[in-house]
Amino acid sequence: MAFQGLRIGLIGPVAPPAGGMAGQTRQLGELLAAEQAHVTLVATNSAYRPAWLGRLRGVRALCRLAVFVVTLWRVARNCDLFHLMANSGWSWHLFAAPAIVVARLRKVPVVVNYRGGGAADFLRHSRWTVQCSMRLSSILIVPSGFLCAVFAACGMPAQVVPNVVDLGRFQRRTPRQGASANLLVARHLEALYDNATALRAFEQVRAHMPQARLTIAGSGPQARMLRELARSLNIEDAVCFTGAVDRDAMAALYRNADLILNPSLADNMPNSLLESMASGVPLVSTRVGGVPFLVRDGETGLLVAAGDDAAMATAALRVLREPGLWQQLADAAFAEVQRYAWPRVRLHLGRVYRDAMLHRIRAA
Secondary structure, three states: OOOOOOEEEEEEOOOOOOOHHHHHHHHHHHHHHHOOOEEEEEEOOOOOOOHHHHHOOOHHHHHHHHHHHHHHHHHHOOOOEEEEEEOOOHHHHHHHHHHHHHHHHOOOOEEEEEOOOOHHHHHHHHHHHHHHHHOOOOEEEEOOHHHHHHHHOOOOOOEEOOOOOOHHHOOOOOOOOOOOOEEEEOOOOOHHHOHHHHHHHHHHHHHHOOOOEEEEEEOOOOHHHHHHHHHHOOOHHHEEEEEOOOHHHHHHHHHOOOEEEEOOOOOOOOHHHHHHHHOOOOEEEEOOOOHHHHOOEOOOEEEEOOOOHHHHHHHHHHHHHOHHHHHHHHHHHHHHHHHHOHHHHHHHHHHHHHHHHHHHHHHO
16 A cells, blocks of 8 residues: 555654664654655653653653553544554553553554564563453564564464665675774673673684774663673773764764674564675674574574574684675675565555554444
8 A cells, every 4th residue: 555645653662762673663754754654653762751750660650651641642533543663571561552552442553563582481471461452453563474473372463574674874885805804793782682792702703813893882781891891801902882873873883894793692683683784794693583584594694502602703703714705695695685675665564554454444
């Protein structure tokens, strides 16, 4: 279906803080607006007002929920459908479930766009409540076959609509020349993303390639711990912690990288891997969650076990030492990422929106 004139309530997080879901929310809103859809963004992480509410646990959540529900109720009056960016844990209970209920009460079809690598654990504990919410929704979409299988095992069918990568924002880097070894990690500094393993792997890479450099682009609660770890490993002079990076600066970091490391312990379809593939940079990632659905080991990247710094270092050295392999992985990944460009994804999303609208008609 055409998006022109369609009134969409887009519900999800916005930066700051930056993140995969916030980035996808922003990008989807921009792409739909470019298609002349009327997009109203409802943030699930809006600032506390007044600011001092942010210091009151429990109270702050209730106040934010109240404002969120009132805003949704008002926005629904002028919407043809809701597109809800959903995640696990308290995010589901405080934002996704209430948004689905409001949509049902206002007779607005809602497309639940679930993402996040922790779905299996979440559904193990909250399966019944999620099922109850999903019965009130129109369609469930997920970005990967991995999540599709997770929800199917819980009796909830889903359709796959991949994440979108804006190929126009990324410039494919030139073929690698010389012995440069600039490694890049582009994940939040949180325990889930296990940046510590990337640091330990880099220590081993540098023992063989003293000129190697590592950039860790992101912010988060483990920043201090990771800096101290780099110091204890005697690699602090070769590691750059950039802090939070905007999307234009991030594209420049990809162009200057020779290899991407993704050490995460759980994942679904990380934007950082899509962006590295669009930039023509090979990658070494952990074999977790939905990553094997995105990266074919030995073809579009190399995959290793989570938490295995030795295996990650060995794979990284292999790619950096073998120019033919480097180019093969870069070319295959660049060809693969074309599947995630907007012209293709928009066809999937258009069908989903059409089905959601028909679902409302049938329900009526």
